[in-house]
Amino acid sequence: MSNPQARTYPRNNWYVAATAAEVTDKPLGRQICGERMVFYRAQEGRIAAVEDFCPHRGAPLSLGRVCEGKLVCGYHGLEMGCDGKTIAMPGQRVRGFPAIKSYAVQERYGFIWVWPGEQQLADADLIPVLKWHGDPEWAYGGGLFHIKADYRLMIDNLMDLTHETYVHASSIGQAEIDETPCKTETRGDEEVITSRFMHDIPAPPFWKMALRSNGLADDVNVDRWQICRFTPPSHVMIEVGVAHAGKGGYEADDAHKVYSVVVDFITPETDGSMWYFWGMARKFNPGDAAVTDLIREGQHKIFSEDLEMLELQQRNLADHPERQLLKLNIDAGGVQSRRIIERLVAQEEEAPLRQAAVA
Structure with missing residues (x-):
């Protein structure tokens, strides 16, 4: 990750992380503002984003799969929730596993928007309005x-x-x-x-x-x-x-x-x-x-x-x-x-x- 003292980008803003078409039935790994994230579709196709880091052995979760709306690590099958908390792992007790970072994320205008900074500050109303989107004249x-x-x-x-x-x-x-x-x-x-x-x-x-x-x-x-x-x-x-x-x-x-x-x-x-x-x-x-x-x-x-x-x-x-x-x-x-x-x-x-x- 970049040195926070020398960073050149604000974090408490909405950035386009992907097009909606890029996130389908598989997780998508992408580095945004120096942070490695994984984007996937949770229950009912809702977009979710968490740190691309399995708390078990540090494997990238983007190399895993999505099963019934849950992100499954491709290394040992750990199941991750949208909030960054471990849900389950085959044959293991995971109650004490540390949570990883999750991100505020929105799907709008055909793009996936992510807020790399403090989640509590994320306001979806701050996403730019693309008036031409969905307008038949455009x-x-x-x-x-x-x-x-x-x-x-x-x-x-x-x-x-x-x-x-x-x-x-x-x-x-x-x-x-x-x-x-x-x-x-x-x-x-x-x-x-x-x-x-x-x-x-x-x-x-x-x-x-x-x-x-x-x-x-x-x-x-x-x-x-x-x-x-x-x-x-x-x-x-x-x-x-x-x-x-x-x-x-x-x-x-x-x-x-x-x-x-x-x-x-x-x-x-x-x-x-x-x-x-x-x-x-x-x-x-x-x-x-x-x-x-x-x-x-x-x-x-x-x-x-x-x-x-x-x-x-x-x-x-x-x-x-x-x-x-x-x-x-x-x-x-x-x-x-x-x-x-x-x-x-x-x-x-x-x-x-x-x-x-x-x-």
Whole structure:
């Protein structure tokens, strides 16, 4: 487990641990915020999560099985309850077995959400609302990457989209992104927003494909927008789209635009690795599964390019920890997002000290 004095992520927050489809009839082991957890479906399919550690011999419970809603260790058959207490073990008395850690966990919007910190503080109402989920006017497709890089590098990457001009030149990048200034707003510790609006420009290849898929001309200039919203601990939602130029831009009627939300749930695995749940929710031509597949394939290619860049960036930073990096205007969204994360971590670390002082 990471050194708690040096950790870079708050624990008392909801993180996406898996997609709902990943947790079926078998347990799923995954490391989240430096802690090894196992996710499984208990009675009636209810999601549960406990420490991936059998109290008998320390075997990973994720290598076991689920039988009648109980998690069974694959080493000696110990049965574990959702609360982390041992239920039974063949031929053994287990009343004195120590409990292992259990986690607050929720299944919502097609994702499994986990709260790595103090269970008593977990409030399901704090899970972000995904308004597009289940709405027939929207369609969603996505995927998952394991990336060997600090999760904050992905937040930096998503809160500054000028890199698209260079990293994604063949799909969504274009010079106008560099040429158009972005605006950054911070709303306390709740949200950071960077926005960029481009007017009367050519559509890049990805958006030409999107226009065609919605029955719109792709050979005319467009107004394009990018609105990146960071919310703690590490979620980034990006409103993106294009409208035929002169039709109202972001506010244009649906008949003249294609509009999507890029979904980014960035979950730290360790200080130097992450789980990256990516996808796109679109509000155009939602019933066409072929379009969903095409967009998913396009996103996979785009995010694969990010993956390579971030992993090599992480390597350079690890090799040169003493180097001070430049901070430019385009970095404002990532800088402000990191400051919120730092404040949340500091608050968690100070809380036990305050409690001790009161006692």
